[in-house]
Amino acid sequence: MNFGFWGFMWDVDLARREVRLLEVPPEDARKYFGGSGLGAKILLEMLDGGLGPLEPDSPLIIAGGLLTGTKVPTACRTVICGRSPLTGIWGESTAGGFFGAALKSTGVDGLLIRGKAENPVYLLITDGRVEIRDASHLWGLDTFETDEALKRETDRRAFVCAIGPCGERLIPMASVIFEGRHARAAGRCGFGASMGSKNLKAIVVRGRKRIPIRHPEALIASVKGSIPSIQKSAKSLMTFGTPGGVEAVEAHGDLPIANWTGGSWPEGAKAISGRTNLPKYFSGHYACFACPIRCGKSIRIEGGPFGDVLSHQPEYETIAGFGANLLNANYELIAVANERCNRYGIDTISASSAIAFAMECCQRGVLRPEDLGGVEPRFGDPKAILTLLHKIANGEGIGEILGRGTREAARILGPLAHEFRTDVKGLEMAYHDPRAFTCMAVNYATANRGACHLESLSYFLGRGIPLPDMGYYEPPDPHADEGKAKIAFDLQNFMAVFNPLGLCKFLMIGRVGPSQIAKWLELATGWEVDQGELLQVGERLFNLKRMYNCRLGVSRKDDSLPPRFLTHPRPDGRAKGVLPHLGKMLSQYYELRGWDREGIPTKERLVELGLSWSLEP
Amino acid sequence: MNSCFRLWLRGHLWRYEKGRRSCVELPANGDKTLREILGDLGIDGEDIMMVLSRGKRVDLSHVPEAGEDLEVLPIIDGG
Secondary structure, rough: OOOOOOOOOEEOOOOOOOOEEEEOOHHHHHHOOOOHHHHHHHHHHOOOOOOOOOOOOOOOOEEEEEOOOOOOOOOEEEEEEOOOOOOOOOEEEEOOOOOOHHOOOOOOOOOEEOOOOOOEEEEEEOOOOEEEOOOHOOOOOHHHHHHHHHHHOOOOOEEEEEEOOHOOOOOOEOEEEEEEHOOOOOHHHHHHHHHHOOOEEEEEEEOOOOOEEEEEEEEEEHHHHHHHHHHHHHHHHHHHHHHHHHHEEEEEOOOOOOOOOOOOOOOOOOOHHHHHHHHEEEEEEEOOOOOOOOEEEEEEEOOOOOOOOEEEOHHHHHHHHOOOHOOOOOHHHHHHHHHHHHHEEEEEHHHHHHHHHHHHHOOOOOOOOHHHOOOOOOOOOOOHHHHHHHHHHHHHOOHHOOOOHHHHHHHHHHHOHHOOOOOEEEEEEOOOOOOOOOOHHHHHHOOOOOOOOOOOOOOOHHOOOOHHHHHHOOOOOOOOOOOOHHHHHHHHHHHOOOHHHHHHHHHOOOOHHHHHHHHHHHHHHHOOHHHHHHHHHHHHHHHHHHHHHHHOOOHHOOOOOOOOHHHEEEEEOOOOOOOHHHHHHHHHHHHHEEEEEOOOOHHHHHHHHOOHHHHOO | OOEEEEEEOOOOOOHOOOOOOOOOEEEOOOOOOOOHHEEEEEEEHHHEEEEOOOOEEEEEOOOOOOEEEEEEEEEEOOO
């Protein structure tokens, strides 16, 4: 008997309308955990490099983590993984909320989805059962409308993830939105388009099964004991959510300003900060399943200049993207753009990056107003921001090109446009500057899904959040190069276990380290696990995803940063004049990883990690 | 000669200061540590990532001197 997880996934073939149960061997669960860890193993075994991400047979996995649905703090995450339509390589994207726990309470750990349904469909998953139902009447609805309609039609207590019009139109930066208006987003990598390519509009889950736990009482006691210290450490996050940090991020020179060309913007940061705006618009707290931090906040804006908002507050990344990076100090506009992105089903980071890219292209003469349908996109112009967003979401004119991401847009628009790109491997940079925290340079360059901050969160150390379990007590010098390859290596290995376990990475803000997580894993599953094994699984999974990418041609040539982060220092502010020396850090990093000079994992290291099978085509 | 020192409260720290100022000038009496001074202003030491004096880090037991400019940076625990 398994504890903490079921050991089964549904294998759903939409083309044949066939469903079968796929057994997960317990040794695989121990070696890869669940979620995107087990997902990477299954997807690498199935990988056919000739099969594009949006082709019907391209497989997609939607799963809870190994601990999702248990009482372990923050064990709520759902992951979507597969070959990314935006980047063409490994992709994974997670969402919080209740969907993952509800999926696991139906008696399975996840879904493997392949094939394309003949007509639009949705999946209804209940205890021990999957129904493929017609969704023709939902096609064209936005994600909030779809959520409402499906709960009306199935069960008000069900949980829904859905795509909006952007996913239906196969826009490569389309997202998947969980739980409608609560808008828990699996934003990155374009999996909304993956679902759209399969004619899969939504998934509805409603389960009643209890996940068996090996030592339930001891787990509850341990969790209860940890909650006060998690809440104490994360008090700002509890009060304001992620936007509480906007001004502090600006003070550290970490905030993107005008497509990353600016250095400081203190008054703007103050205007768009959650600390300024949440007290004005707050309408309620929102906590994901099993989360003691409760960073979610709902807002209500009525009679605003750009329309009403009744939704989740924009998160830090969205505020940075639609605010500072577009030189827009109007919070109401950010909130409206956020709600529209969530309704359309499009990633707020990639969409706002594409708008900033277009603005700079226009400023530098690469694009002319007539190329933009008469819009003159100047930084800070609210009308231009909303018009470009509308064009991207609807695939209209220049919007069709921008919706492919800044890498592809630059390829189409010509050589100078490459200067304004902000992606790594096709994924737009998350809004934390590798010039402010140089540990992020090597992380962004090597992260498996592209320019992802979450694959290491190493800037947390630079911000003063310690990780004593791994020997990090004091913040490292944020601008020096020394020691940063090791920080990226360590933190990537640690972060690599979160999605496979279904945990939220904000546990690190709650000062939870790998030894505590290993303890909870042991109590839930009955396995004897310590910090060493936990981090070794993390290293294994990081390498496994690298092998997936290597099969698709990724190597050192791809492990770089957009030009401006290597050549253009910030002009003022705390990170003024800093540039990371990526080449040097990368060589140190490859050595730590046991990769060769071209960034390919060596056979010796793969054998040590139990991944020799990944060398076989 | 200036007998005061200045504290630059970066990020959101101005919000905790009783007068909501981002720059505070105080007399350098040599009798209080930074931790005590910041505490008097309403700023908890746990909210501070680091304090810089002329670009170099000082800890919260530092006693400010006349003419010193101190930059106080907050911990970032969002986003």
